[in-house]
Amino acid sequence: MAQIEIKELSFTYPGCKAKALDRVSLEIEEGELCLLIGKSGSGKSTLLQLLKKEAAPHGIISGEVSTNTENTAILNQHVESNIITDTVFGELAFLPSNMGYDRKKVLCKIAEAANYFNLTDVIDSKTSVLSGGTKQMLSLACVMSSSPDILLLDEPTSQLDPVSAELFINTVLKLRREAGITVVIAEHRAGALMAAADKVALLDSGRLKFCLPGQAAADFLVENDEDMKDILPPYSLVLPGHPVDFSAAKKSAGMLVYKESEQAAEKCAAAVSAKHISFAYEKGSSVLSELNFKAYAGKINAIVGANGTGKTTLLKCLSSVLKCSCGKIKVSGKTAYLPQNIKTLFLHDTVLQEAGSNAVLKEFLLDGLAERSPFDLSVGEQQRLALAKVVNSGADILLLDEPTKSIDAVFKRELAEMLHSLADSGKTIVIALHDLEFAAKYADFVSLIFGGEIMCTQTPKRYFSSFDMYTTALARLSSGRAVSTNDIAGVLNEK
Numbered sequence: 001m002a003q004i005e006i007k008e009l010s011f012t013y014p015g016c017k018a019k020a021l022d023r024v025s026l027e028i029e030e031g032e033l034c035l036l037i038g039k040s041g042s043g044k045s046t047l048l049q050l051l052k053k054e055a056a057p058h059g060i061i062s063g064e065v066s067t068n069t070e071n072t073a074i075l076n077q078h079v080e081s082n083i084i085t086d087t088v089f090g091e092l093a094f095l096p097s098n099m100g101y102d103r104k105k106v107l108c109k110i111a112e113a114a115n116y117f118n119l120t121d122v123i124d125s126k127t128s129v130l131s132g133g134t135k136q137m138l139s140l141a142c143v144m145s146s147s148p149d150i151l152l153l154d155e156p157t158s159q160l161d162p163v164s165a166e167l168f169i170n171t172v173l174k175l176r177r178e179a180g181i182t183v184v185i186a187e188h189r190a191g192a193l194m195a196a197a198d199k200v201a202l203l204d205s206g207r208l209k210f211c212l213p214g215q216a217a218a219d220f221l222v223e224n225d226e227d228m229k230d231i232l233p234p235y236s237l238v239l240p241g242h243p244v245d246f247s248a249a250k251k252s253a254g255m256l257v258y259k260e261s262e263q264a265a266e267k268c269a270a271a272v273s274a275k276h277i278s279f280a281y282e283k284g285s286s287v288l289s290e291l292n293f294k295a296y297a298g299k300i301n302a303i304v305g306a307n308g309t310g311k312t313t314l315l316k317c318l319s320s321v322l323k324c325s326c327g328k329i330k331v332s333g334k335t336a337y338l339p340q341n342i343k344t345l346f347l348h349d350t351v352l353q354e355a356g357s358n359a360v361l362k363e364f365l366l367d368g369l370a371e372r373s374p375f376d377l378s379v380g381e382q383q384r385l386a387l388a389k390v391v392n393s394g395a396d397i398l399l400l401d402e403p404t405k406s407i408d409a410v411f412k413r414e415l416a417e418m419l420h421s422l423a424d425s426g427k428t429i430v431i432a433l434h435d436l437e438f439a440a441k442y443a444d445f446v447s448l449i450f451g452g453e454i455m456c457t458q459t460p461k462r463y464f465s466s467f468d469m470y471t472t473a474l475a476r477l478s479s480g481r482a483v484s485t486n487d488i489a490g491v492l493n494e495k
Helices: 044-050 088-098 103-116 132-144 162-179 191-196 214-223 227-231 234-238 246-255 311-318 351-355 358-363 379-391 409-424 436-442 460-465 473-477
Strands: 004-012 021-028 033-038 060-067 072-075 150-154 182-186 199-204 207-212 256-258 270-282 285-296 300-304 326-331 335-338 397-401 428-433 445-450 453-458 488-491
Touching: 004 044, 021 044, 021 199, 033 044, 033 191, 033 227, 044 150, 044 182, 072 132, 088 103, 088 132, 103 132, 132 162, 150 162, 162 182, 162 191, 191 214, 199 214, 207 214, 214 227, 214 234, 227 409, 234 246, 234 473, 246 256, 246 473, 270 311, 270 428, 285 300, 285 311, 285 428, 285 445, 285 453, 300 311, 300 409, 300 436, 311 326, 311 335, 311 397, 311 428, 335 379, 351 358, 351 379, 358 379, 379 397, 379 409, 409 428, 409 436, 428 436, 436 460, 436 473, 445 460, 453 460
Parallel strands: 021 207, 033 182, 033 199, 072 150, 150 182, 300 428, 300 445, 335 397, 397 428
Antiparallel strands: 004 021, 004 060, 199 207, 256 488, 270 285, 270 326, 445 453
């Protein structure tokens, strides 16, 4: 008997005509990893929530959902919403204490979680000062303290840098191997998960399009030229057999044919210039330190770096949301800022009122959602709506903080085309990114921030080919000869 059985499941949210889920049937065996993929709004989050009775949304439901256990844990995609208390110690103590354990057992549970999830160094820290990666690892430690049989994860790496995301996913895979738990995860970063998945389920407008093993799912996406094929690792798209496992791809890397090296970047004027700027949230603890930065006019300027290195702070200073303690910032034109907390931009009752016109809704793939409340959209849809407001603000300089966060592979391509069109029209784009693949493929310049300083600014090919670890999958695979699929000319014919 399957651990999770879903039969002809349909669900409609109150006040909506379209079904969020439409006759979905799916079985997941005990200990399996099931990866849910699909566009934003395809029903992934709704399906996860319906698998845990306490998290199920209000609406009209038909069909059946059953599990052979009551011990199911869910981790939401909003990192902050998973944190309950103000200290790491208190967070780890919360669930064991509420389960009625005595003091000694609570302390043992805290010690176990802190050691397993590598939280001993921050055990006395305030949760508010933790990096996004540490917060998400803490959240995972907390839900695992109940020893769940089923773990549900909704876009858990959407706000994490590549290193933190890889660490988190590897920890989940380790838990699955060692604890034998069943994992159902919705994720737009499908690289390592696609290779490890027993089942990959593609949802399309609430319907289950297929449910296949990882490699078979990759084959289907590429060979049928599905919109969602860009969720795959880039090497899957260019190598024969569409390998999803990096080791398998490495064996075939010699078959790649590369384009000629890129030309030197054209010289252009700076639309944004920051000279020797510093900023500290607390006295004696600088986030930015004597930082120098230029964003070039009519170009896409990407800023990359780990969680907590100052990307968001820099954008806030450039947009005058924060005031630097020293240094000078010069901007040529009006700025508009997309914050990470996109909900702060929503001021109206409907999506149409926020967007301003049906034409904008269509441009940002939001048509059909005009009368919905912005707060009732999926996270990916909210991100698109927030982008629409900022892009259509009339600003000359767009400062975008994690614009690819929570958006699907299809809209990511649309976003890239939109940003290039804006840049071609003379707009200057500055984007803070964890998405290295997006920066490599679409940016004109890439800057690395570390320790509150900009370490270097280069064209994508030169930047990513100069690093061995903090770089793209193709750069690692090809020893820097290719940093994105833009650098691949073809594949040698097999002998």
